[in-house]
Amino acid sequence: MGCSIAAVKHSTQPKCAGRQRKSVHSRPSITFTDAISRLDLTERQIFQLQQSWKAISRKMEYTGINMFIRIFETHADLKKFFFMVENCSTIAEMRESKGLAKHVLMVMNTLDDTIYNLNDMQYVIDLLYDIGKQHRKFSDFRREFFLSVTEPFLLAVKETLGDRYTRNMATAYRRLIQFVVANIFQGFGDVSIEKKKLADG
Numbered sequence: 001m002g003c004s005i006a007a008v009k010h011s012t013q014p015k016c017a018g019r020q021r022k023s024v025h026s027r028p029s030i031t032f033t034d035a036i037s038r039l040d041l042t043e044r045q046i047f048q049l050q051q052s053w054k055a056i057s058r059k060m061e062y063t064g065i066n067m068f069i070r071i072f073e074t075h076a077d078l079k080k081f082f083f084m085v086e087n088c089s090t091i092a093e094m095r096e097s098k099g100l101a102k103h104v105l106m107v108m109n110t111l112d113d114t115i116y117n118l119n120d121m122q123y124v125i126d127l128l129y130d131i132g133k134q135h136r137k138f139s140d141f142r143r144e145f146f147l148s149v150t151e152p153f154l155l156a157v158k159e160t161l162g163d164r165y166t167r168n169m170a171t172a173y174r175r176l177i178q179f180v181v182a183n184i185f186q187g188f189g190d191v192s193i194e195k196k197k198l199a200d201g
Helices: 032-039 043-057 060-074 076-079 090-095 098-115 122-139 145-162 167-188 193-198
Strands: none
Touching: 032 167, 043 060, 043 098, 043 145, 060 076, 060 098, 060 145, 076 090, 076 145, 098 122, 098 145, 098 167, 122 145, 122 167, 145 167
16 A cells, blocks of 8 residues: 555556455446545645645554544544554654554555555545455444544644645645545444344344
8 A cells, every 4th residue: 555656647557556456336427537536635635635645645643643543542442453553652662663653654545655646545444344344353443433533644744744734735635534534434434334234143
């Protein structure tokens, strides 16, 4: 998910083009126009977002750690899902956690993969849905937890970008993370309903 990908729509192939992409037949095909509408960003805004993200990609771990620390500060109950920091009592201890750093990079690489593939929205939607599904294996994890990501992500991006975090970029990043969270949320689905369906046979 962390491949370096050209950011010009329709003009180049990802450097990780050999990666096998899953086809999800349970969802209808999504056209680029439909997906842009869902994302609520123009093609120009997407290009600007991809250009801006280059600065984030150079500080991927730093930005991601800041995001997760803010998540834990505002939603302390989520720490129990992260064994590597569950017993950390200070921010300094969390920053030093190699396990958290590894997880952070996986999350940030997913965002990286999403942003640089916004010209292939079927792939992006499938990617985000699959991330949601993967979280079903965690006992007691509820899809509402994904909603806690939005503000910590925006604050972390703002801190990394500094003066480059303009009003227009703030809007673009907010719409991006809302789009990402919404699709992961849908990918996770309503597990209670699915369990009932299985029980009913």
